Amino acid sequence: MSLESDLYEQFARIGRAVASGPRLALLDLLRQGPRTVESLAKEAGLTLANASQHLKVLRQARLVEADKRGVFVTYRVADSSVDSFYSALRGLAETRLAEVQQIARAFVEKRGSFEAVDKQRLLERVRAGEVTLLDVRPAQEYRAAHIEGAMSVPLSELEKHLGRLPKAREVVAYCRGPYCVLAPQAVTLLQARGYRAFALGDGVAEWRARGLPVVAESAP
């Protein structure tokens, strides 16, 4: 019985690592690509020391890895099995927790023109030049990994770069995933300027998980 309960204690280590909101926020950010501690702390709204401690917990549970380059420590998701685990956790929360369903509805409202896009079909249309696919995340995340054929226009710079977007062509914007508001905000702005614009619910991780092509940064 001891061997067996040891095993459950080990599983529980992972449970404890994802038993905190801030840690899940950090993990979700890391799913977009490697980042330094300071940038994670800022984006997640945590103090530096607090973020560092949360990252330490994630690292001890082996969900993330860190390597130091000069004075910066860069964290990254350890393994693709972390991604599938995160997806399973999110999926479970979506199917089981009424509170999440409610929040999800609020996001859908924010998303405005929501799509039920066939992803394979979207890819074909992007390749055929019928659709502009817009990655509206910060440029760093685009660099780390983006959907094949996507153009990087961070939301904060969208207005400046409207000239690069032909009005005749439909625009599909994506961001970090189903609970990210960057793409919906971009769509709202684009629609106000007369574009036919839609938000894609998925992010790079979901796209990759379906075996669709993703362009990843080569080893630096």
Add this chain to the structure above:
Amino acid sequence: MSLESDLYEQFARIGRAVASGPRLALLDLLRQGPRTVESLAKEAGLTLANASQHLKVLRQARLVEADKRGVFVTYRVADSSVDSFYSALRGLAETRLAEVQQIARAFVEKRGSFEAVDKQRLLERVRAGEVTLLDVRPAQEYRAAHIEGAMSVPLSELEKHLGRLPKAREVVAYCRGPYCVLAPQAVTLLQARGYRAFALGDGVAEWRARGLPVVAESAP
């Protein structure tokens, strides 16, 4: 940001529910089928009140459901998404935690003659009568759900029922899953009696997850 961090807090509810070894042990038992509090407590080696409280936590996180019949409360896994989540958790632990890999090796040693059985092929051989497929879990779990074609012979009663097992036919025993020792123990006993016996690493949940046929108890 508030909506987003609310969401992470909700995800973390599930994390907290699986942040305890005893709770994971209970959840794993429930994956074998519905059970009462007392039977869960006994099997998991917990006091009654403690088990009851852990089950309450699991229920509040919506991972399990309970219904009362007479004086007994029967708990069950809420949904198949709980199963996939549990599998993802176990998979992550296996790929990332050296400690789990070490424990897993210890289990493989205990398993003795371990197999790399093609499950589809096994099913065909069982159907053709070439193999006796033995479910060595307690009868209650067999009743809740078992692999199609399996015969129920709980480990504790194996010696009594050896007469029912033709020695000419190969025996494949299975139990709760890869970290359960019932099937390996059965195999050891059978081999000592001159049977050709092997343990199947998977349990009913894994079998079902692959879309292979499982006989489940009809609603009572």
Add this chain to the structure above:
DNA sequence: TCTATATTCAAATAGTCGCTTGATTACTTT
């Protein structure tokens, strides 16, 4: 109605966790 029993609840204690603050480490730049 009275007794027996499955389960839950309540209270208490010891231990763990999360966040903040201020120091410390380690590396780069000058």
Add this chain to the structure above:
DNA sequence: AAAGTAATCAAGCGACTATTTGAATATAGA
């Protein structure tokens, strides 16, 4: 070497968690 800075460490405090113990609740059967 000295200054500057990214990140970690250490300590402290309040909040939460796990387990045990004993009481309370609710249902079945006599």
